[in-house]
Amino acid sequence: MTSLRKFSICVSVLIIVSVSATIAAKLPQDWIKCSLTKNEAEDCLGNAVEYAIxxxxxxAPDLTIASLEPLLIPSLTIGAGTxxxxxDQRFNDIKLHGLTGSKVLTGSADLENNVMFAQSITPVLRLEANYEMNGRILLLPIQGTGLCNITLINTAINHTLHTEMIQKKKKDFLNIKEYTVTLRPEKVIFHFDNLFNGDKRLGDEINRVMNENQEEVxxxxxxxxxxxxxxxxxxxANRVFSRVVIKDLFLD
Incomplete structure (x- = not known):
């Protein structure tokens, strides 16, 4: 089979998904497999990805992957905008809800350049976490630490996966060496508890300003x-691809 042919950022992500150390595994029998010939891939890949998600x-017990609803993420940092x-927005003990409700609209594979593409929409994507931040939003000072809820509504996502084939124990596996996305939510709802050391008046005002200007923020x-x-x-993606050999991922 033809093989499917990072950037510096202020973010630290480690996803909590229980995975066995052994590498050989099979996809669950009911998961959809696709041929990667051009016409069949475009018709099948979107359905296969949506079904798997x-x-x-x-x-997925066969892959020793724990539930992704919610998806648990220990920490991440979103750097200051320009x-x-x-x-700087620092989040800890994150629960990401709604990812498994995503609908995949299109999927395709460019075998010559080892790239996969997909377009999806997620009706509600909700991030619950402990937060810390100190700075300015819309020229207004903001500082606080506590619980937060950031909800993205009807988020259109473009996915681009740059892939390569690697060998482990003389078996061929797919590896995603770069995964880029664009996010286009219809609406974003912000709520931060305990802003300004619990000053309710100031906290309510900042939450109101952020939500009234959510698109710009x-x-x-x-x-x-x-x-x-x-x-x-x-x-x-690599949690799955690192355990299932390429020949078992796709139809011949």
């Missing part, structure tokens, strides 16, 4: 979220 809601959001830090989600998706 939805069924990871309760985990415009109205001049604040999110646009300024979009690239940080895109890089973070790219790393998250890359890790998830």
């Amino acid at each position: 939805s069924h990871l809601k309760s985990g 415009g109205p959001v001049n604040v 999110f646009a300024d830090v979009r690239s940080g979220y895109e890089r973070s989600f790219g790393l998250i998706f890359q890790d998830l």
